[in-house]
Amino acid sequence: MKRFAVLLFAAVLGVALAPAASAHPGWAATWAASPHAPTDVFGPSWGTEGFDNHTVRQVVRISSGGPAIRIRLSNAYSAAPLKVTGATVGRAGTGAAVRPESLRHLTFGGSRSVTVRAGGQSVSDVAFLPVQPLERLTVTLYLAGRTGPATGHTFAGATSYRASGDHRADASGDAFGETSTSWYYVNAVEAVDRTPRRDVVVAFGDSITDGAASTVDGDNRYPDELAERLRGRKSVVNAGIGGNRVLNDSSCFGEKATERFARDALAQPDVRTVILLEGINDIGFSNFPIDCALPNPEVTAAELVEGYRDLIRQAHAKGVRIVGATLLPFKGAAYYTERGEAVRDEVNTWIRTSGEFDAVVDFDRATADPADRDALLPLYDSGDHLHPSDAGYRAMAEAVDLSAL
Structure with missing residues (x-):
């Protein structure tokens, strides 16, 4: 029944649930961060060591709105596949908190987990979260296994948060005791666009x-x-x-x-x-x-x-x-x-x-x-x-x- 509802919703919006070589029509980029290789040239970072049984929560501000969104993940600078055990998206609260009524579990081809091939990217299925221009969103990734060096974006100019264990569905930010000013793996947010x-x-x-x-x-x-x-x-x-x-x-x-x-x-x-x-x-x-x-x-x-x-x-x-x-x-x-x-x-x-x-x-x-x-x-x-x-x-x-x- 849930899968039927997803398909029906997508049909009404006129969007594809799976990644395609060309995302037009149906989707418009509303936020992006260009990926690059991890580096410690500016001081120690999470990226060079990577993650192991960590939840990483990242805040982004989108530029335009839409009735639904999807998230793009990049593993462009890794020699190994990236296993994302689970991911969520929601409207950002204060600090690492998420507004609880907005929390959505992301799926990839219908599954809550995804393996992103080395050098590749993956795009989530449509997430039924209406968004407004200039809204701040939180994308949370749970990485249960050792990732190795992490594709990311060093100069985020925004605070990211890390916790040990699985806290992807936490509305509270209490578990997230570590911070960084870089983004990891999250490459883009795309919104449904019904205009030609x-x-x-x-x-x-x-x-x-x-x-x-x-x-x-x-x-x-x-x-x-x-x-x-x-x-x-x-x-x-x-x-x-x-x-x-x-x-x-x-x-x-x-x-x-x-x-x-x-x-x-x-x-x-x-x-x-x-x-x-x-x-x-x-x-x-x-x-x-x-x-x-x-x-x-x-x-x-x-x-x-x-x-x-x-x-x-x-x-x-x-x-x-x-x-x-x-x-x-x-x-x-x-x-x-x-x-x-x-x-x-x-x-x-x-x-x-x-x-x-x-x-x-x-x-x-x-x-x-x-x-x-x-x-x-x-x-x-x-x-x-x-x-x-x-x-x-x-x-x-x-x-x-x-x-x-």
Whole structure:
């Protein structure tokens, strides 16, 4: 009877219960976190050791609503299958708590457990939980066995919680005594979308898109602020990875943009527009040696432009619009040099004037100090002269012309 009800509900909504190569029509991305390999380069993390008889509870804020949702899990960076013993989703309460009336057990092909193949992903069946724009959800995974190193997202800017044993159905957060500011395995939340339009906006980039230095649990990243401006009229999902580059891979900062773009941006259900903000790490890393970021050659403006053209071609081949964003000022940052500033200026001029992007958003001019255009406005500077403050991220979102989306 329960399975019949599930099938009937899905038929009424016009959605598929199982993963498909293309999720359109029927589903729209409403939240995402680009997966990458676990790293301890910024200090000890749960990801490098993985989990063993742990429940991991993670809080995310979605951008748009819908009558039902599903959850996507990624095991992209593991050599072994991932056994998820059970999982739940619900509306977030305070801290690790979940509003009890909203708690739903997730199923995968009708089963409460799922094994995600090494290097692969799994999508849950439809979860009958109506959601509203800008609502905070809690996704809880119970991992009964040893997982090994965990695929995740280091710079979550949100608190995740861990408990020993099976607490996936706990409404209370009392058992969750450990915290992290990373996400693990949870790759996306998708909502039922009954409209024929492709409306999803993907913000694609590095740590500035990822929201580094914004207030933890404040949802003040620039894509969050953009979602607040749109209030559910369009979804905005975040495909930023801290330290990411356009032209070079990294074991701690993810594959280069030209490689991960298809998966992290173009494969998002219902994607219509990508905002591309990336390149400052390509410019700066040659003066900021990190072992996991090698090779870190000096990159020219012409080389970055060719990388952008590759991304433009990929987007247009999928019928997706791409908005070019100018690189923010970085004078005073740890890897700033006059040579790097000259490359940034040349790149920004090309973004503004080439006409090769479908539209342009000028984050440089929106965040620069009028007294020194090579530096962030002090109000917009988090303190490291590279990443914006909460006010700076808000100014970035306000600089986006909504009609360009």
